[in-house]
Amino acid sequence: xxxxxxxxxxxxxxxxxxxxxxxxxxxxxxxxxxxxxxxxxxxxxxxxxxxxxxxxxxxxxxxxxxxxxxxxxxxxxxxxxxxxxxxxxxxxxxxxxxxxxxxxxxxxxxxxxxxxxxxxxxxxxxxxxxxxxxxxxxxxxxxxxxxxxxxxxxxxxxxxxxxxxxxxxxxxxxxxxxxxxxxxxxxxxxxxxxxxxxxxxxxxxxxxxxxxxxxxxxxxxxxxxxxxxxxxxxxxxxxxxxxxxxxxxxxxxxxxxxxxxxxxxxxxxxxxxxxxxxxxxxxxxxxxxxxxxxxxxxxxxxxxxxxxxxxxxxxxxxxxxxxxxxxxxxxxxxxxxxxxxxxxxxxxxxxxxxxxxxxxxxxxxxx
Numbered sequence: 001x002x003x004x005x006x007x008x009x010x011x012x013x014x015x016x017x018x019x020x021x022x023x024x025x026x027x028x029x030x031x032x033x034x035x036x037x038x039x040x041x042x043x044x045x046x047x048x049x050x051x052x053x054x055x056x057x058x059x060x061x062x063x064x065x066x067x068x069x070x071x072x073x074x075x076x077x078x079x080x081x082x083x084x085x086x087x088x089x090x091x092x093x094x095x096x097x098x099x100x101x102x103x104x105x106x107x108x109x110x111x112x113x114x115x116x117x118x119x120x121x122x123x124x125x126x127x128x129x130x131x132x133x134x135x136x137x138x139x140x141x142x143x144x145x146x147x148x149x150x151x152x153x154x155x156x157x158x159x160x161x162x163x164x165x166x167x168x169x170x171x172x173x174x175x176x177x178x179x180x181x182x183x184x185x186x187x188x189x190x191x192x193x194x195x196x197x198x199x200x201x202x203x204x205x206x207x208x209x210x211x212x213x214x215x216x217x218x219x220x221x222x223x224x225x226x227x228x229x230x231x232x233x234x235x236x237x238x239x240x241x242x243x244x245x246x247x248x249x250x251x252x253x254x255x256x257x258x259x260x261x262x263x264x265x266x267x268x269x270x271x272x273x274x275x276x277x278x279x280x281x282x283x284x285x286x287x288x289x290x291x292x293x294x295x296x297x298x299x300x301x302x303x304x305x306x307x308x309x310x311x312x313x314x315x316x317x318x319x320x321x322x323x324x325x326x327x328x329x330x331x332x333x334x335x336x337x338x339x340x341x342x343x344x345x346x347x348x349x350x351x352x353x354x355x356x357x358x359x360x361x362x363x364x365x366x367x
Contacts, residue, residue, distance in 0.1 A: 020035060020036070020037025020043040021037045022037050022038050024036070024037040025037075026043065033045055062081060062082045062083075063079075063080075063081030063082065064081060064083075065081065065083070065089070065091045065094060065095065065096050066091070066094040067081075068080050068081040068091050069081050069082070077091065077093055077094040078091060078092050078093060078094075079091060083096075083099065083111075084101075084102070085102065086101075086102035087099060087100065087101050087102055088100045089111075096111060097109070099111060099113070101113055104116065105117075105118060106118065107119070108120070109121050115142075132150075133150055133151040134148075134150030134151065135150065136150075136158070136160040136163055136164055136165045137160075137163040139160050146160070146161075146162060146163045147160060147161045147162065148160065152165065152168055152180070153171075154171065155170070155171025156168055156169065156170045156171055157169045165180070166178070168180060170182070172191065173191040174188060174189065174190050174191060175188065175189040176188045179200070182198065183198045183200055184200060185200050185201060186199075186200065187199050188200075199224075201224065205224060205225045205226050206223045206224065206225045206230075207223065207224055208221050208222070208223050209222055209223070209224055210222040218234065219233065219234045220232055220233040220234060233337075245345075246341060246342070246345040247345075249341075249342050249343075249344075249345030249346040249348075249349055250345075250346040250349040250350055252281060252282065252342050252346065253342060253343060253346040255281045256273070256278070256281055256282075257273065257274070257277050257278075258271065258272070258273060259271065259272070259273065259274060272334070272336070273285075273334060273336070275288070275290070275332035275333070275334050276290035276332065278334060279332070282338060282339060282342060284338045285334055285335055285336060285338040285339060286332055286333070286334055286335075287332060287333045287334075287335075288330060288331065288332035288333060289330075289332070290332065292329070292330040292332070293327050293328065293329055293330055294327070294328060294329075294330040295325050295326070295327060295328075296325065296326055296327075296328045297323050297324070297325055298323070298324055298325075298326060299321055299322070299323060299324075300321075300322040300323060300324045301321065301322040302321055303318070303319060303320055303321035304318065304319040305318055306318040
């Protein structure tokens with residue numbers, strides 16, 4: 001084999017060199033073809049299709065993840081290889097980072113993509129992503145093909161499971177669950193300035209719209225009728241023990257201190273009880289303790305997200321929010337429904353006194 005490679009030019013179209021020795025090169029300037037001599041009598045065409053300066057095909061070995069067939073000088077374990085038929089993969093530092101399989105699916109961080117784009121780990125974009133609007137059965141963003149998110153209509157975002165829409169945030173910011181319109185059949189939270197929560201139903205009434213549970217057991221509910229609403233707390237006798245008639249209720253009522261007052265926030269007038277005063281008489285009516293405080297966290301400075309360039313390289317690091325603590329009042333609360341039994345027993349005691357006095361008066365009149 002010659003120690004020096006010779007380059008031979010041919011300016012005649014479709015002329016095939018026939019005198020190349022092994023290792024010699026010939027370039028047909030007109031046809032843009034490259035030939036190399038070998039031990040046989042006919043040279044081998046390496047590149048060129050006889051048309052433009054493009055090449056018809058270049059064949060490489062399949063390569064492996066650690067020794068890709070297309071690589072770079074000084075970095076032989078980074079490049080491109082073919083791990084299987086009709087599959088292209090990219091390796092970095094001897095580790096596969098991306099592949100396009102025989103179905104055309106692109107996998108990033110996974111060697112078994114199941115969707116057109118399948119990646120593991122986190123994704124970051126400095127711009128925006130725009131896909132099709134999708135449908136309830138075929139959402140734009142999905143986790144299993146028929147469960148995910150898409151655009152329901154202009155300005156709306158909807159969420160679906162098992163081919164059906166379950167929740168929507170409409171263009172006005174209303175949150176709709178089980179319905180596609182504010183106030184429709186289902187649950188919706190409106191942001192029309194009134195801060196309203198709407199629950200609608202078309203089933204037969206009465207209908208329980210809210211349940212309150214503790215460890216799976218219902219402890220209360222809200223029920224709607226044709227034109228009314230009732231609020232129920234659990235009071236079944238099977239949940240109680242040591243049941244005895246209430247006594248001394250009239251004395252308890254006499255110790256209550258009902259007052260009138262104005263709220264500091266807006267000056268509106270109201271009436272009721274002072275929590276700690278009521279707590280001293282009927283503790284069950286009051287939650288919390290007099291003059292109690294609690295530690296509240298608040299944000300001194302907001303968090304700042306990291307910034308990245310178009311290639312995903314971090315430009316500035318993320319900065320966590322700076323939080324502080326302060327002592328604030330822990331206000332007491334009142335549930336006056338606990339007074340109903342006391343007031344009822346007090347009326348009964350008072351009525352018994354009245355009946356006793358009536359009997360005495362009647363006896364005096366007879367005498």
